[in-house]
Amino acid sequence: MPSDSVPVSAPRFVDRPCYFRAVTDYEADQRHGKGYLLDNQQAEAGERFAALAELFDPVTFRRLRALGVADGWSCWEVGAGGPSVPGWLAERVGEKGRVLATDLDTSWMPQAGAPYEVVRHDVGADEAPEGPFDLVHARLVLVHVPQREAALRAMVRALRPGGWLLVEDADPALQPLACPDEYGPEQELANRIRRGFRALLAERGAQLAFGRTLPRLLRTAGLVDVEAEAYFPITSPVGSALEAATVRQISDRLIEGGLATAEEIEEHLAHIGAGHLDTATAPLISAWGRKPSE
Structure with a gap:
């Protein structure tokens, strides 16, 4: 496991055998269509x-500042x-x-020169760091972890007394539409x-x-x-960019599942590119709490 004896200023990339099982299972699930839908291996990731x-960092950073993150704190970024x-x-x-910083797949994390540790880790199955x-x-x-409540309890156990847990997750059922203002066929296609x-x-x-x-x-x-x-962002250029990247990433799955045709996907992407859609994201719920002091 990572050691506090390693100077934080030193660039580190940690790739330890104790995490190989989780990554192997993850990659096998991806090959058989059972793992995380938006996996990190695709170019659109x-x-x-x-x-x-761009969409959510300002929200996250505002909340982290309010929680008092400061010099000398020890922080675990889960699923970075x-x-x-x-x-x-x-x-x-x-x-x-x-x-x-931990994740099932660290493909998009710096492997050298970063002022933080990077570890492959399955928060739903592995012991907490x-x-x-x-x-x-x-x-x-x-929201994507089947063992989500067990994972949350593990995150709480990893806190020191008085430490803070901040969990931010989507609620697609709370606002399920790509275009809340469904006034025409382009918006109807986006919502389908x-x-x-x-x-x-x-x-x-x-x-x-x-x-x-x-x-x-x-x-x-x-x-x-x-x-x-x-x-809850309603419309923005970056929201359109997120919609386009997501649809491209899942296009094969949509077609295989009979949920959309290749022609419909291309039409939807053309509408996004033309700036004809006000595409919304699911609401991001940020919740935080403190572990009681002993």
């Missing part, structure tokens, strides 16, 4: 990470995906702090393709009404001072 960072959040945390905690942590954060992760996307997510074990449950789950896990808020 980088486009999605960039769009998600890309480098934007662990990079921000590393700047915030400084050389006296520690940032551990060595802590304790002042902060544990996960964004758009647990979004319904197909939701169906594929549900087949892979995603809980589409998960975001709204976070305050209750945090309290049930023993946290105090629990609060939550939602962010």
Whole structure:
């Protein structure tokens, strides 16, 4: 497991055998159509990470600042995906702090030169990394993890007394439409393709009404001072970029499942490219709570 004795300022990429089982299972699931729908191996994953960072990083960073992340903190970024959040945390905690970024697939994480640790890890199956942590954060992760409640409990156990857990997850069932203003055939097509996307997510074990449950789950896990808020972008260029990258990434699955034709997908992408659609994302629910001091 990662050691606190390693200087935080040193570039590190950790690739330890104890995590190989989870990654092997993950890759096997992807090959057999059972794993994470939006896997990191596809080229569009980088486009999605960039769009998600532009959309949601300001929300995440505002909340992390409000929680008091500061010099010397030890932080675990769960399911980091890309480098934007662990990079921000590393700047915030400084050389006296520690940032551990974990994911099932670390393909899009720096393998050298990063001021944080990178570890392959399955939060739904593997033991929590060595802590304790002042902060544990996960964004758009647990909604896709079948063992999500067990994963959340493991994250709570990894906190030091008084430490904060911040979980941010989507609630597609709360607002299921790509175009809430469905006034024409272009918007109707967009919403039909979004319904197909939701169906594929549900087949892979995603809980589409998960975001709204976070305050209750945090309290049930023993946290105090629990609060939550939602962010719901209606339309923006980056939202359109996210929609296009997502649809391209799942296009084969949509076609295989009879949820859309290749022609419909191309038509939808052309509408996005022409700027004809106000594409919304599912609400992002941010919930946070503190582990009681002993």
